[in-house]
Amino acid sequence: MYAKRIRLTGLLVWILAVFVWTGPALAQPRPASEQHVIVISIDGLLPEFYLPGKRELKDSTLLALRDAGSFAKAMLPVYPSVTYVSHASLSTAVLPEKHGITANNALDTRTGDGRGNWYASDLKAQPVWDAAKRAGLTVGSISWPTTAGSKSIDWNVPEFWTTRYAQEPALVRKYASGGVLEMMAKAGRKLDNVHLNIMPPRDSFMAATAVELIRLKKPNLLLVHLIDLDHEQHLEGRDWPGHREVMERLDAHVREIVAATRAAGIYGRTTFIILGDHGTTDVRTSLAPNTLLAQEGLLRYRDGKIEAWDAIAQNTGGSAGVYLRENNKALLRRVSSLFEKNRLGADGKPMYRLIDRDELTRLGGPAAAAFYLEGENGTMFSGSIGTGSWIRRSALRGNHGFLPSKPDMHTGFIAFGRGVRKGVTMDTIRVTDVAPTVAYLLGFPFETPHGRILREILK
Numbered sequence: 001m002y003a004k005r006i007r008l009t010g011l012l013v014w015i016l017a018v019f020v021w022t023g024p025a026l027a028q029p030r031p032a033s034e035q036h037v038i039v040i041s042i043d044g045l046l047p048e049f050y051l052p053g054k055r056e057l058k059d060s061t062l063l064a065l066r067d068a069g070s071f072a073k074a075m076l077p078v079y080p081s082v083t084y085v086s087h088a089s090l091s092t093a094v095l096p097e098k099h100g101i102t103a104n105n106a107l108d109t110r111t112g113d114g115r116g117n118w119y120a121s122d123l124k125a126q127p128v129w130d131a132a133k134r135a136g137l138t139v140g141s142i143s144w145p146t147t148a149g150s151k152s153i154d155w156n157v158p159e160f161w162t163t164r165y166a167q168e169p170a171l172v173r174k175y176a177s178g179g180v181l182e183m184m185a186k187a188g189r190k191l192d193n194v195h196l197n198i199m200p201p202r203d204s205f206m207a208a209t210a211v212e213l214i215r216l217k218k219p220n221l222l223l224v225h226l227i228d229l230d231h232e233q234h235l236e237g238r239d240w241p242g243h244r245e246v247m248e249r250l251d252a253h254v255r256e257i258v259a260a261t262r263a264a265g266i267y268g269r270t271t272f273i274i275l276g277d278h279g280t281t282d283v284r285t286s287l288a289p290n291t292l293l294a295q296e297g298l299l300r301y302r303d304g305k306i307e308a309w310d311a312i313a314q315n316t317g318g319s320a321g322v323y324l325r326e327n328n329k330a331l332l333r334r335v336s337s338l339f340e341k342n343r344l345g346a347d348g349k350p351m352y353r354l355i356d357r358d359e360l361t362r363l364g365g366p367a368a369a370a371f372y373l374e375g376e377n378g379t380m381f382s383g384s385i386g387t388g389s390w391i392r393r394s395a396l397r398g399n400h401g402f403l404p405s406k407p408d409m410h411t412g413f414i415a416f417g418r419g420v421r422k423g424v425t426m427d428t429i430r431v432t433d434v435a436p437t438v439a440y441l442l443g444f445p446f447e448t449p450h451g452r453i454l455r456e457i458l459k
Contacts, residue, residue, distance in 0.1 A: 031135040031443040035418065036270040038214075038222045039438065040257060041090070041144070042250055043083055044230035044400070045276025045412040046238075047074055049247055057247055061255040062414065065274065069416020070424035070457035076404045077278040077411060077431055079365045080316035080372070083230065084117045086277035086411075086431050087145040091223075092125040093435035093448035095364025100124035101146060102366035103316045107323065110306055112290060112383055115165050118158060120150035128435040128446060129153055132221045135444035140178075140219035143206045143227070148175040155180045155213055157206070159225060161197075168196050178217075180209060187212050199228035200249060207253035211260040218266055220442060224257065226250055233280040237397035238408065271418045271441050275434065276411030278400040281318070284378040286394040287351060289313035289320050289339070290385040296338055301385045311335045313373070315383035317401025319355075321369035332370055339373060345391070351379045363403075364450065374403060415457055424457045 048055040050062045077086040088101035101117050108114030129139045133152035140155040141147045148158035155178035160171040181191050194205045203226045210224045232246050261267040290313050293299040299309040314321045324331055345351045355372040380399040402409050419441050432451030439446030440453045
């Protein structure tokens with residue numbers, strides 16, 4: 001792998017020795033420029049990496065921060081439980097039916113492969129960074145999903161990936177704001193020298209950017225997204241032993257960011273939140289619902305383009321949304337019957353089940369989908385359209401996107417620092433609880449029907 005194993009013996013003693021917290025009163029929060037919240041999202045963070053057990057990272061930053069603060073045994077994602085959908089709910093505290101992000105990619109009915117939901121304008125609900133800016137606070141964002149073009153983020157390195165639409169470095173340079181890339185170049189970390197398509201150096205650059213931003217600008221709210229773990233889980237599955245080394249790299253990045261607040265003189269005025277966006281589970285079979293729709297004449301595809309469609313599926317990993325061109329009951333019956341008829345695999349066991357519109361509404365899932373396909377028994381979905389069988393062996397060993405009620409989809413949450421109690425263990429929280437809690441810690445209102453302030457962990 002890419003780094004030596006990291007031993008952090010005695011880190012807990014170090015952290016406890018320098019804690020000088022000045023927590024806010026719970027009654028009347030108000031914005032204060034001397035307060036800071038740093039949210040670090042470790043994409044695909046599993047609670048088992050910090051809960052007692054065989055996968056617990058001994059002598060790690062995560063365990064030290066867990067013991068110095070409070071944590072959840074499980075944080076539930078939203079449906080579908082993929083990165084951009086869950087991050088949109090982390091940011092807005094509402095469910096997908098309200099914020100409008102239905103997948104990592106936008107639904108493109110011309111090619112079946114839309115651009116990423118990269119832009120802040122893709123959100124149909126207020127994100128926490130808009131509210132923070134209105135409260136007179138400063139905001140930094142490093143590789144946080146769906147932030148490109150935001151006018152509320154003072155220092156922004158938005159997240160992209162390379163597609164047919166553009167190369168990732170060009171997009172990052174175009175939409176980075178606040179002089180962050182120039183700041184990093186002066187520090188000897190030029191974007192042009194970073195292999196953004198290789199996860200360890202990518203995360204290293206993003207963590208270093210967070211460190212430099214803390215040192216020079218001290219934003220009131222800083223959002224950081226690290227993605228190496230999720231990448232490896234897709235390639236290797238949930239229980240790969242090599243995940244420990246990946247987590248040790250990420251743990252070191254967390255330690256660097258925490259240490260940066262000490263060097264900047266804001267450690268005692270900072271709250272740290274380390275969290276994930278979803279879990280992962282092992283997969284074996286991949287289904288291509290658009291191939292099945294094409295075989296039935298419900299979607300016509302030629303030369304890389306969709307010529308016409310009556311129904312189309314949007315891949316969301318362990319699930320897929322099915323959309324109809326018209327709100328037509330006869331068409332709905334035809335399409336749903338097609339997928340009901342093809343539910344069983346060669347072994348006679350169901351590969352997926354249908355989630356109808358009523359159940360999808362109760363879940364707060366994508367508002368425009370006619371229904372969803374929810375994978376069973378190690379089954380995932382792809383967006384490919386082609387000839388041959390729609391049932392294939394999965395090229396990935398791990399995936400997510402499944403119902404948030406499935407334990408493997410649960411993710412992690414640790415909070416410590418200014419205003420956070422020590423020693424509170426929460427059983428289950430939701431990703432929609434994060435933004436209201438962040439807003440409370442920074443002293444501005446952020447009302448939502450889908451989330452709550454985690455008052456049990458606050459001083």
